[in-house]
Amino acid sequence: MVLKLYATSTVSSGKGIVALVLAEKQIPFQLVLVDMGAKEHKTPEYLTKHPFGQVPVIDDDGFILYESRAICRYLAEKYADQGTALLPKSLKERALVEQAASVELANFFPAVMKILKESVGKARRGLPIDQALVDESLAELSAKLDVYEVILGKQKYLAGDDFTIADVFHYAVAPFLAEGGIDIMTSKERPNVARWWNELISRPAWVKLRAEGIKGTIN
Numbered sequence: 001m002v003l004k005l006y007a008t009s010t011v012s013s014g015k016g017i018v019a020l021v022l023a024e025k026q027i028p029f030q031l032v033l034v035d036m037g038a039k040e041h042k043t044p045e046y047l048t049k050h051p052f053g054q055v056p057v058i059d060d061d062g063f064i065l066y067e068s069r070a071i072c073r074y075l076a077e078k079y080a081d082q083g084t085a086l087l088p089k090s091l092k093e094r095a096l097v098e099q100a101a102s103v104e105l106a107n108f109f110p111a112v113m114k115i116l117k118e119s120v121g122k123a124r125r126g127l128p129i130d131q132a133l134v135d136e137s138l139a140e141l142s143a144k145l146d147v148y149e150v151i152l153g154k155q156k157y158l159a160g161d162d163f164t165i166a167d168v169f170h171y172a173v174a175p176f177l178a179e180g181g182i183d184i185m186t187s188k189e190r191p192n193v194a195r196w197w198n199e200l201i202s203r204p205a206w207v208k209l210r211a212e213g214i215k216g217t218i219n
């Protein structure tokens with residue numbers, strides 16, 4: 001049975017990274033659109049798939065999995081020999097991927113979310129923005145990116161010289177900084193971070209996804 005992805009067609013957050021892995025690994029899938037406006041993600045039927053009532057979820061021949069990073073790991077592992085290799089094979093290289101993935105979840109993601117909530121998020125809802133809080137959050141992310149600059153000065157990607165799921169996880173929220181006019185990811189102050197990020201957002205699979213939205217390959 002074809003893999004089903006329960007999501008909306010918007011390339012953002014968790015569904016964005018799952019869609020990117022599906023594209024990079026050329027995995028056929030059916031998109032099951034979840035109408036979040038109609039609260040379809042909170043129905044008793046949907047909650048049997050995702051008890052927290054969120055997207056994305058996958059159904060792989062009856063195997064239900066939620067949490068986007070877990071889904072990405074599962075797909076990268078299951079389709080290891082197909083499309084872009086997103087996970088190295090040796091134990092130590094894997095450990096380095098997990099190290100970079102933990103840094104993303106513990107350090108990078110919360111810092112980006114803080115900025116987005118106070119700037120882009122509030123602007124969208126027409127609420128007053130606390131600029132001091134935005135500046136404080138930007139300083140917090142800058143400190144993390146200073147460390148990324150050192151790491152990326154020694155290697156091409158966050159877990160070594162190959163693109164891995166640890167890099168993929170950064171697409172969940174960071175692209176929205178530039179959309180909100182915040183160019184911190186490509187700042188001249190951190191040439192290695194800028195080189196890495198420009199390369200990531202230019203990957204053909206990502207460019208196509210952003211242009212077309214999430215589309216199943218099988219109806």
Ligand SMILES: N[C@@H](CCC(=O)N[C@@H](CS)C(=O)NCC(=O)O)C(=O)O
Pocket residue numbers: 012013014015041052053054055056066067068069
């Ligand atoms: N940690 C989850 C977050 C998923 C998430 O925040 N999904 C949003 C849409 S982008 C959602 O379903 N929000 C509805 C809700 O939380 O009620 C993941 O990475 O899969």
